Amino acid sequence: MLKIAVGMSAGVDSTTTAKILKEQGNEVFGVTMLLWNGDKRAPLSGSCYSPSQSNMVDECKRYAKAIGIDYYAFDVSDMFQKKVIDYVAESYKNGLTPNPCIMCNSQIKFMALFEAIENHGLEFDKFATGHYAGVKYDEKSKRYILLRGKNLIKDQSYFLYRLTQYQLSKIIFPMYENTKEDTRKIAREYNLEVSEKSESQDFFAGEYHRLFDGDKEGDIINIDTNEVLGHHKGIWHYTVGQRKGLGIAYKEPLFIISLDSKTNTVYVGNKNHTFVNEVTIYNVNWIAEPIQKEFEALVKTRSVHKGTMARVIPIDENTIKIKFLEPTGIVAKGQSCVCYDGELTLCGGIVY
The missing domain is CATH 2.30.30.280 (Adenine nucleotide alpha hydrolases-like domains)
Structure with missing residues (x-):
């Protein structure tokens, strides 16, 4: 039996994750990160950064009670302001296109929230979320590896590529092999209230420039x-x-x-300018064992991008040049490129 903290957002994925783990006989408790700091510029609802987070907490409490697990909400809004909101604002003001969900995962959900749970005196062996991705330990490389979700339409590994080995060692993703309908079916079988609920909230509802002065x-x-x-x-x-x-x-x-x-x-x-043959990425994070020589990989330039095959040329430990084997759509500076070998997430970095 494991002691597992489950990140809950009042959505069907995270709620079903908590129920599955509880039914497997684990000691489970739910946690939610509170992100909104009272900023009046934030939208009233429709995002995880808004006053409506209080409604989300009320829903999570109700779902946790129905499952039969304890539940806690932790205020990490100060760190979210520094690591995500300020990052988004500075990126746009500098002509870059940020990806707040990638930053939130690496700095808040799987870091600041971990620390908040531990500072509260709660111990956990593993931390689970409803992400559609997989984590395994590779005996050959002695590393934790990140796998694409079996259902590539829902695969969320792109948003997780900046996680460290320590973070990956603490994580489990029960939805790894599921489709969305699989998850809803399980929720129905358990008679979960959330089974037909729409998708979880995005980072920010509306245009980001509302945050800028x-x-x-x-x-x-x-x-x-x-x-x-x-x-x-x-x-x-x-x-x-x-x-x-x-x-x-x-x-x-x-x-x-x-x-x-x-x-x-x-x-x-015109449209001719929207095709890109090569990019260079920096601040590279290797999840698989680092490769020092040129190799071929499938490269995703956006979360919804199906990927383009490319020659990947490591320049140094933090820099990689990517030469696409066929022109790909425009790649904005500030966005991430993530490299894959089949289902294995190799590495990723930020375009500057």
Whole structure:
């Protein structure tokens, strides 16, 4: 029997995870991280960073009681502000496109929350969530490895690639082999109230720029002709690859190609500019045993990206050049590229 803490978000995945582990005879308790710090700029509901977190806690308490487990909520809002909100704001102001869920997983859910549980005097052998991914110990490499979820449509390994060996050693993902419908079926069999509930909340409902103070106008420039096509009210209102909502009329569809924070300029171009042949990633995190020579891998540039085969060329322990074997969609600076060998997550890093 293991003592297992289950991260609960009032969704079907995490609630069913808690029930499964309890039925297996483990000593289970539920935990939730409180992220909202009272910031009035946050949306009222629809996200995990909002006043509605109190409703989520009430729901989790009810679900935990029905399952028959203890439940705790821990305030990690100060760390969330520093590691996620400030990171998002600074990234956008510097013309980068951040990925808050990746940062939240590595710095908050599987770090700050761990510490909060331990500081409360609670011990746990393992920490479980409803993520669709897998963790195993590889005897050959003597490392914990991260696997893609068996159902690639729901696979969430992309959001977990920055986890450390210690974090992976503490984690279990019971939903590894499930589809979403599998999970709902299990929830129905256990008569869980949450069985038909919609997907869990996203990080932030609405546009991130609500978190920023002050808009600074600048030019929207055609990257081919250097012609000023219009004006913007702050580069953080835009994301690389965006096509709609530019507020300019042109003879052909235009996409945002890059954001220059130094000149406060939004550069746009036609579809030909949206294909990328190579990128360089930094702050590389290896989950598998580090590879020092060139290799081929499937590379995902976004969570929903099916992946593109590429030559992966390690430059040093923190830097990798990726040369795609066929052009892939535009890759925004600040986003992550994650490399895979079949179901095995090899490594990932951030595009700058």
